[in-house]
Amino acid sequence: MSHPTEPSDSSKPVLKDKNPHNYRKVGYSMIVISVSLVLIGLLVLAIGNNYHFSGDIMAKQEIDSMTPKNGYTIVVFDYTQPIGAKLKLLDSASTFEDAKKLQQQYTPDYNGQKGQVLIFDKSIQNNTNSISLAEVYAMTPTSGYDVVSFNTVMPVGARLASQTLDSLSGAAANDSARYSSANVDTQVQILTLTSSFDDNLKQILGSNYDPMLVSENINQIKSMPAKMIPPPPTPVVQANTTKIAPVSQNTATINATATITNGTSIKKTNSSSTSPGLAAGTNSSLSMSANVTATNSSNHTATVSNNTSSNHTKTVSLSENLAVNSTSK
Numbered sequence: 001m002s003h004p005t006e007p008s009d010s011s012k013p014v015l016k017d018k019n020p021h022n023y024r025k026v027g028y029s030m031i032v033i034s035v036s037l038v039l040i041g042l043l044v045l046a047i048g049n050n051y052h053f054s055g056d057i058m059a060k061q062e063i064d065s066m067t068p069k070n071g072y073t074i075v076v077f078d079y080t081q082p083i084g085a086k087l088k089l090l091d092s093a094s095t096f097e098d099a100k101k102l103q104q105q106y107t108p109d110y111n112g113q114k115g116q117v118l119i120f121d122k123s124i125q126n127n128t129n130s131i132s133l134a135e136v137y138a139m140t141p142t143s144g145y146d147v148v149s150f151n152t153v154m155p156v157g158a159r160l161a162s163q164t165l166d167s168l169s170g171a172a173a174n175d176s177a178r179y180s181s182a183n184v185d186t187q188v189q190i191l192t193l194t195s196s197f198d199d200n201l202k203q204i205l206g207s208n209y210d211p212m213l214v215s216e217n218i219n220q221i222k223s224m225p226a227k228m229i230p231p232p233p234t235p236v237v238q239a240n241t242t243k244i245a246p247v248s249q250n251t252a253t254i255n256a257t258a259t260i261t262n263g264t265s266i267k268k269t270n271s272s273s274t275s276p277g278l279a280a281g282t283n284s285s286l287s288m289s290a291n292v293t294a295t296n297s298s299n300h301t302a303t304v305s306n307n308t309s310s311n312h313t314k315t316v317s318l319s320e321n322l323a324v325n326s327t328s329k
Helices: 021-047 053-066 096-110 124-138 169-182 197-208
Strands: 072-077 087-093 116-120 145-151 160-166 188-193 251-260 278-281 286-295 313-316 323-328
Touching (some): 053 087, 072 096, 072 124, 096 116, 116 124, 124 197, 145 169, 169 188, 188 197
Parallel strands (some): 251 323
Antiparallel strands (some): 072 087, 072 116, 145 160, 145 188, 251 286, 278 313
C-alpha cells in the first residue's frame, strides 16, 4: 500500500501514549541529582581530614536531647563512656534552687565513680561549656601529674584520655616524652596536667581561655568531687639483714696445785691447750687449790670454783678456749 507524498515541513505525528511533559520531569531529576552531587562534594571538602565528623554530630545530638525546653534537667556525665552514651538523665526541676538541691542529692551516688552530676539549662551552648569544663576537671589530679592525650578534633567530653599518673615531675617528663615519640597522629597532643584546674584549662583552650567560662557557669565545677585521685604510694620494703657479731676468745691462765692421795701414779703436766671441754676422773679424794687470772675481751665473767669430790667422776666443760698451766707437787 502506497502513501501519498507529504511536504517536508509538515509536523511529525505524535506517538500514541507518549506525554511530552515526561521529558520535562526527567530534566528536573537530572538537575536535582547534580545539585546533590555538588552538596556531597562540598560536605567532603568541609570535613577534610576530620574523621570524627560523625562522632561530633552524635555528641551534639546527645547534648540537644538532654537540653530542656523550659526549666532545668539533672544529668550525669561520664567521660569514660563512648560518644552518644556519655550523658544520662537523672531528674528535672522548674527552678534553679530545686535543681541545686537535686544535684546535691544525686552527687553522693557517684562518689568513687567517674560520673559527674551536672545541671543543664535551656541553652545548648551553656550545656556544651559545662561538659567541656567537667571533662578538664575530671582529668585534674588532686596531686602529682596526669599525662593525657588531647585530640583536637574530637567533640567535647571525648577529647582527653589519661595515659599515666605520676607523683614526681621527673617521671612525668619522661612519660610525656615517651608518649610523644610514640604518637603518630598530628591531631593528637600529649599534655601534662597538674593539680591546678585553671592552668590545665589554659592548656586545653589556649587563646580561647576566658576565666568567665568558669565563674559564670551554672555548675560550680571547682566544688565538685575530684575524680583523678592518685593511688597511695607503694611502701618500701627493706630486705632483712642478719648481722653476725665477731666472737672474741677468752684467755685464762690457771696456776693450779693438785694433790692426789691413795693413787697409784702421779702425772705431772705442763701444757697450754685450746679445747672446747676438759674431763678428769679419779677414784680417790681430790683437793685442788687454784689461782686464776682471767682476761676477757668480750665482757664475759669467768668463775672458777674449788670443789672437793670423792669417788665421783667430775666433768668440767669450758665454753671458751683456755690456756692451762698446771704444776703438781
